[in-house]
Amino acid sequence: MNVLIVYAHPEPKSMNAALFQTAIQALTAAGHQVKTSNLYGMQFNPVSDRYNFTSVHNAAFFKQQLEETHATAVNGFAPHIDTEQEKVEWCDLMIWQFPLWWFSLPGILKGWVDRVFAMGRTYRHGHIYETGVFRGKKALLSLTTGGPESNYVKGGFNGDLSGILRPIHRGILEFTGFTVLAPQVVYGPARLSDEERANELAVWTTRLQGIFEEAPFTVGAY
Amino acid sequence: MNVLIVYAHPEPKSMNAALFQTAIQALTAAGHQVKTSNLYGMQFNPVSDRYNFTSVHNAAFFKQQLEETHATAVNGFAPHIDTEQEKVEWCDLMIWQFPLWWFSLPGILKGWVDRVFAMGRTYRHGHIYETGVFRGKKALLSLTTGGPESNYVKGGFNGDLSGILRPIHRGILEFTGFTVLAPQVVYGPARLSDEERANELAVWTTRLQGIFEEAPFTVGAY
Numbered sequence: 001m002n003v004l005i006v007y008a009h010p011e012p013k014s015m016n017a018a019l020f021q022t023a024i025q026a027l028t029a030a031g032h033q034v035k036t037s038n039l040y041g042m043q044f045n046p047v048s049d050r051y052n053f054t055s056v057h058n059a060a061f062f063k064q065q066l067e068e069t070h071a072t073a074v075n076g077f078a079p080h081i082d083t084e085q086e087k088v089e090w091c092d093l094m095i096w097q098f099p100l101w102w103f104s105l106p107g108i109l110k111g112w113v114d115r116v117f118a119m120g121r122t123y124r125h126g127h128i129y130e131t132g133v134f135r136g137k138k139a140l141l142s143l144t145t146g147g148p149e150s151n152y153v154k155g156g157f158n159g160d161l162s163g164i165l166r167p168i169h170r171g172i173l174e175f176t177g178f179t180v181l182a183p184q185v186v187y188g189p190a191r192l193s194d195e196e197r198a199n200e201l202a203v204w205t206t207r208l209q210g211i212f213e214e215a216p217f218t219v220g221a222y
Numbered sequence: 223m224n225v226l227i228v229y230a231h232p233e234p235k236s237m238n239a240a241l242f243q244t245a246i247q248a249l250t251a252a253g254h255q256v257k258t259s260n261l262y263g264m265q266f267n268p269v270s271d272r273y274n275f276t277s278v279h280n281a282a283f284f285k286q287q288l289e290e291t292h293a294t295a296v297n298g299f300a301p302h303i304d305t306e307q308e309k310v311e312w313c314d315l316m317i318w319q320f321p322l323w324w325f326s327l328p329g330i331l332k333g334w335v336d337r338v339f340a341m342g343r344t345y346r347h348g349h350i351y352e353t354g355v356f357r358g359k360k361a362l363l364s365l366t367t368g369g370p371e372s373n374y375v376k377g378g379f380n381g382d383l384s385g386i387l388r389p390i391h392r393g394i395l396e397f398t399g400f401t402v403l404a405p406q407v408v409y410g411p412a413r414l415s416d417e418e419r420a421n422e423l424a425v426w427t428t429r430l431q432g433i434f435e436e437a438p439f440t441v442g443a444y
Contacts, residue, residue, distance in 0.1 A: 103393025111329020159444020171325025222381020
């Protein structure tokens, strides 16, 4: 199967980097094709604007969704955006590897979504949620947190992680038709011992070996 | 009172731009001091990395929170980040004016949070939520949506807007001690008539005239 891993962390020696490299190795060893988008490594610019496009629908007023719909019709996406869109279209499974910053995606990954998930090409009237463009594809958030697991449960310090991730699971992934798999979470890697970190990587490897047999995660609508 | 407006939209003739300009005028006319951060206008770079800092805590391993804590101690924030932090520290009310993209903030605004809301300076152990660094300050999200209001209610096409905004309200604003005011929402401005858009601006002006007398919005923990 085809797997795209989108990776967003500034430190090559971080736990996120180790999880990213582990996933590439485990999936390749299991016979899958892997493509990657290392957003910090690519120096990806996450500011969505006219330079998403080579085409122009309306030079006097920039309405992003109309420019996206036009670019879809005339092949008018900037080459580096088109390349990212082709990777998403190519994959059977998309994994995002990132640290949870402010209950959400790092800005570089959020802006990748803003620019790549274009109206027309990745969603359009009548092709959203259950009839989404990417139906049949799976998606999985692999993330690290700052605090321990007990901070991310209902009534805990920060609250239920499923609720925190719902805008991403529901508003981006299910919105465009992806079937969501359970998130892979390493809680507070900075506080783990080397042995505990190695164990987390082993758990991730084992999970990825059978990833295409997993049942979907229940996100739940708002 | 002192008001900071952070504005994130690429089109100067957009409804977001009109709401931004309207707020500046209404608040100034009411006798308040207003500072702004026009993120697209400033060409703000939303990628959080070492260049947030002039100081270096650990040159061999970039752990952002430790660099932030160190920079707080030694005045080591990059000048343009320090300027943004000073604006937040200066204000009594912070307004964010943005379009809701993918159930969340545009990447340029999310990255502004990633870079500006630094550990040590804007939150630290024992100074989070009810004891947050910014307690006594108020914050308000002013946003536009793509779809009509009926899409953003419980059981609607996208679901309850309060739930969609909770990671921002709870995980950024209340986390750092802000008292949250009710969001100001213009639903589907692209589908409104000129008269309806003018009415939305008038409603916003009227609200801002009494903004410091408003009771808090109930966000609710997860």
